[in-house]
Amino acid sequence: MNITIIGTGSMGQALSSLVAKGGHDVQLLGSADQGTEATGDVVVLAVPYPALREIVEQRGASLAGRIVVDITNPVDFATFDSLVVPADSSAAAELAAALPESHVLKAFNTTFGSTLTSGAVGDVPTTVLIAGDDSTAKATLADVVTAGGLQAVDAGSLSRARELESIAFLQMTLAAAEKISWSGGLALVS
């Protein structure tokens, strides 16, 4: 499979390694590649939340029919006390509304970059929680995750993205307050 990753920051790089490890082809697109078409069957938007709007404007039409993965955490970094999306919504719900022809999934937002790379949160294997309304799309992404050596768990419908974004937000506040490290976090124990 061909996976496009838009974003070359630490998460984009960690995701590129994960995908490549599973034997898939990676197309990594950075900010200088705005004119390059995303060719992946799966397109991962490994960008900060505020960048989603521009990607939708530039690439929205071309993403129709494809699996689009939102990894963002819409944290209000000015206050670090709330998210910037409405309380009854999520970044993923907003993205799905903006890309009605795409299969939007929420994933990778609850795993710090280092835990994607190391494959573990402390001694617990890293689990990627995946939320979305299309079961086939979720299974496709889960296969990519497990091929790369991590665990994947279906976290339910796309409405569960709200909880996934809450988990990540709390995890980030705990790391910022030095209650945990950026290689720790909330690990899923089965």
Next chain:
Amino acid sequence: MNITIIGTGSMGQALSSLVAKGGHDVQLLGSADQGTEATGDVVVLAVPYPALREIVEQRGASLAGRIVVDITNPVDFATFDSLVVPADSSAAAELAAALPESHVLKAFNTTFGSTLTSGAVGDVPTTVLIAGDDSTAKATLADVVTAGGLQAVDAGSLSRARELESIAFLQMTLAAAEKISWSGGLALVS
């Protein structure tokens, strides 16, 4: 210290054991004890969310000046698809508004009962996340938790109860869907 636990279900029993293990006195009150005054310095409401309203009506005035711990998860059990509190609120925020003279904390809602008793989520020591606006109250409860052999982490202001309730809700949906067991969950790794 004297700790009152209202509620004799599995969580009330697990919390009684935890508190007693730390050498504190436990007053355990069940539904037949509505006429008995809660005497604890800390009063833990180990009841389902819908029971909070009645406790506030019956005991609200007597809880003034005391530490009151909300452990509830206000899940809509009819749909298992949302919480019954407004999206921008939490059970703990509602309780704090109803008990303005008490020091309301959110705690124990992210730990399944079995992990309170066993002291571990899988191989990870059980951590009790505590949110609240009164630092002294949080430190008092943290001491009770650590005396009982568990870890305690200050999760921030009472507004973080929203995230703690989201974490617990997702955890419950995963257990109900048999993606994890009721002795697993999201374990905090430092």
